[in-house]
Amino acid sequence: HLVWTYYVGAGAGKDINHQRFLYQTLEVDFKYGYYYTGITAEYYPWEVPAVSAIPAAPSWEQRLRTSRPFLLAGFESGYVSAEGEGDYTVSGMNVYHDEQKIRDWLFSCLFGIGWALPLNDHWSINLSGDYKFHFYRPEEYNGWNVITAVRYRF
Numbered sequence: 001h002l003v004w005t006y007y008v009g010a011g012a013g014k015d016i017n018h019q020r021f022l023y024q025t026l027e028v029d030f031k032y033g034y035y036y037t038g039i040t041a042e043y044y045p046w047e048v049p050a051v052s053a054i055p056a057a058p059s060w061e062q063r064l065r066t067s068r069p070f071l072l073a074g075f076e077s078g079y080v081s082a083e084g085e086g087d088y089t090v091s092g093m094n095v096y097h098d099e100q101k102i103r104d105w106l107f108s109c110l111f112g113i114g115w116a117l118p119l120n121d122h123w124s125i126n127l128s129g130d131y132k133f134h135f136y137r138p139e140e141y142n143g144w145n146v147i148t149a150v151r152y153r154f
Helices: 060-066
Strands: 002-021 024-043 068-090 093-118 123-134 143-152
Touching: 024 093, 060 093, 068 123, 093 143
Parallel strands: none
Antiparallel strands: 002 024, 024 068, 068 093, 093 123, 123 143
């Protein structure tokens, strides 16, 4: 009925925005990254999906019949790195410039529900939703998450 999961992940990107109207220009650039690791305990009220019950080449109907819902709780640690810079110019003269850098270590506790769909003996697709409670700046970081994950079971 109980499965422990350890996971790692990351997401990074940038947004570059350049707008012009007559003699005015607004240029705003953002770079951001989030790197995280965590551990969860998943409780399956109707038992963990029986991987051995799936034949060698299961149909999608057989996979759906062996799939199961679960409850989850866990802890996560992450690092947020973000920076933004903006310029507002009129007729080539810089009227306003602003920049912001954020470097935060985050520690959170999460609770949620999910669904495990086994693909074969080791691989499964997990769909879940959780709410994360953060210990640092909760008004900014607390919130809901929807997650799709591919899992390998040893």
